[in-house]
Amino acid sequence: GQQVMQIPQYQHVQEGEDFTTYCNSSTTLSNIQWYKQRPGGHPVFLIQLVKSGEVKKQKRLTFQFGEAKKNSSLHITATQTTDVGTYFCAGARDFGNEKLTFGTGTRLTIIP
Amino acid sequence: NAGVMQNPRHLVRRRGQEARLRCSPMKGHSHVYWYRQLPEEGLKFMVYLQKENIIDESGMPKERFSAEFPKEGPSILRIQQVVRGDSAAYFCASSLATGVAEAFFGQGTRLTVV
Numbered sequence: 325g326q327q328v329m330q331i332p333q334y335q336h337v338q339e340g341e342d343f344t345t346y347c348n349s350s351t352t353l354s355n356i357q358w359y360k361q362r363p364g365g366h367p368v369f370l371i372q373l374v375k376s377g378e379v380k381k382q383k384r385l386t387f388q389f390g391e392a393k394k395n396s397s398l399h400i401t402a403t404q405t406t407d408v409g410t411y412f413c414a415g416a417r418d419f420g421n422e423k424l425t426f427g428t429g430t431r432l433t434i435i436p
Numbered sequence: 437n438a439g440v441m442q443n444p445r446h447l448v449r450r451r452g453q454e455a456r457l458r459c460s461p462m463k464g465h466s467h468v469y470w471y472r473q474l475p476e477e478g479l480k481f482m483v484y485l486q487k488e489n490i491i492d493e494s495g496m497p498k499e500r501f502s503a504e505f506p507k508e509g510p511s512i513l514r515i516q517q518v519v520r521g522d523s524a525a526y527f528c529a530s531s532l533a534t535g536v537a538e539a540f541f542g543q544g545t546r547l548t549v550v
Contacts, residue, residue, distance in 0.1 A: 357538060366527060367479065369538040412479065414539075423492050424469065424529075424539055426479040 326351050328415055330427040338435050343403050345430035347396040347413035354418050356389055356396045361429075362409045370398075405434050438463070440530050441510075442542035449518045449549050457513040457545045461530030468511045469539060470503060473525045482526075485511060518549045 327350040337343050347356065355374045359367040371380055373389035373396065380387045386399045396413055413427040441460040449455050461468050470482040472495075481495040485505040496503065500518075505511040515522055525546050529539040 359541075366541040366543050367529075367539075369540065372538060423481060423484050423494075425481060426471070429478045 326415075326417060326425050328413060328425050328427040330411075330413060330430050332430055333428065334431050334433075336433045336435060337403055339405060340402050343400040343407070343432055345398050345411050345413075345432075347398075347415075347427050349394045349415050349425075351417055352393050353415040354393075355416055356393075357414045357424065358387060358396075358398055359412045359414060359426075360409050361412065365409075367412060400432075403432070403434055405436060407432060408434050440528060440540050440542035442526075442528050442545050444545060445543060446546045447548070449547065451519055451549055452517050455515040455518050455522070455547055455549075457515075457526050457528075457547070458510045459513070459528030459530075459542055460510040461528075462532075462540055465530035465532050465540070467531045467537075468505050469529045469531075470511075470513050471527045471529065473527060473544075475524075479527065482513070515547075518547075520549050523547055523549045 329348050331346050357372045358370040360370055361367045371387050376393050377391045378389045384401045388397045410429045410431045412429045414424040416424055440462055443458050466487050468485045471479040472482055473479050483496050483503045484492040488507050500516045502514045525544045527541050527544045529541045531537040531539045
């Protein structure tokens with residue numbers, strides 16, 4: 325079955341440093357989504373990427389979808405304490421298959 | 437427009453009892469997903485339903501677990517004869533359209549089996 329892996333599993337950074345998490349799928353994806361889950365909370369949608377090579381920015385967050393549509397990355401510039409949480413990517417194989425397969429997640433902690 | 441509503445937020449059951457978890461999707465959403473999350477772990481897909489239909493239950497254990505999404509009313513995830521290993525957070529998500537719509541998550545039900 326489809327597998328979506330993320331690395332690293334954990335990341336501890338000093339406040340103000342940059343952070344990147346990588347997402348790799350075993351199969352080609354029709355689209356990829358990113359979610360953030362705060363400690364004790366529920367996943368919240370951040371963004372969706374559809375096109376090969378697509379790059380989207382949200383303030384300090386930059387999202388990229390690989391050319392082969394099998395990998396993606398999330399980069400946070402100058403992390404802040406509010407960035408704490410677990411970041412999940414989620415992919416769907418095709419437009420007819422609606423099941424979102426979530427990645428293993430990257431837990432980000434910030435050292436003030 | 438209320439978000440995805442899950443209840444109860446916390447549920448304690450003794451081993452062997454039944455657990456019923458409810459999920460009301462966002463207004464207008466006809467696609468519902470259930471995910472399970474163990475502490476410190478990721479989200480594991482369980483089942484995907486549309487109104488009155490189970491579309492994909494490849495993540496559901498073959499025994500004791502069942503899910504439904506009736507024409508009227510919330511989606512129900514039912515766990516019979518719970519065991520300690522069923523203790524987890526169960527999240528429901530709903531989406532509007534086929535394929536590439538974002539999923540909106542409920543706040544989850546934390547099930548504890550004692």
